[in-house]
Amino acid sequence: MANASGGQAEQPSNLNTDQVSLDFDSLIENDKNSKWIVCKFCRSKILRPTSAEFIEKEFFLPNMHQKTELCVENPEGLTLTKHWMVENMMTFENVGFSKTVNSIKYLTCADCEIGPIGWHDIQDRKLSYVSLERVNYE
Numbered sequence: 001m002a003n004a005s006g007g008q009a010e011q012p013s014n015l016n017t018d019q020v021s022l023d024f025d026s027l028i029e030n031d032k033n034s035k036w037i038v039c040k041f042c043r044s045k046i047l048r049p050t051s052a053e054f055i056e057k058e059f060f061l062p063n064m065h066q067k068t069e070l071c072v073e074n075p076e077g078l079t080l081t082k083h084w085m086v087e088n089m090m091t092f093e094n095v096g097f098s099k100t101v102n103s104i105k106y107l108t109c110a111d112c113e114i115g116p117i118g119w120h121d122i123q124d125r126k127l128s129y130v131s132l133e134r135v136n137y138e
Contacts, residue, residue, distance in 0.1 A: 024082060027137055028054045033084055035137040037130065039109040045093045046109065046117070046135060052084035059083070061116050061131060082132040083118065089128055
């Protein structure tokens with residue numbers, strides 16, 4: 001798979017990277033993301049600095065897989081609490097959406113199709129959420 005710079009991104013052997021400890025305070029400035037939000041695997045840019053608002057909200061996300069491998073029935077995963085809230089899906093630089101599962105569309109990287117990095121509830125037509133733990137920062 002190619003990354004944003006045209007080279008080959010290394011295929012991860014274990015996609016469950018939620019256990020990584022990050023200093024979240026350094027990523028938040030005036031309740032907004034202070035850095036670019038990028039894919040953990042191919043470095044594709046997902047959100048510009050200051051384009052998303054930090055919120056704490058419990059939500060279960062299945063473990064990360066390539067879009068074609070995403071298990072929607074009884075998935076394994078984690079309940080995550082720290083998220084970036086995006087008020088308009090057109091704000092994203094690069095994001096993909098899964099098929100709808102019980103009113104939820106899971107967000108993936110549009111380039112490497114690994115996710116979910118977050119979710120969008122189709123009953124709330126405006127807001128999308130990206131988990132702080134599921135992405136990297138530049």
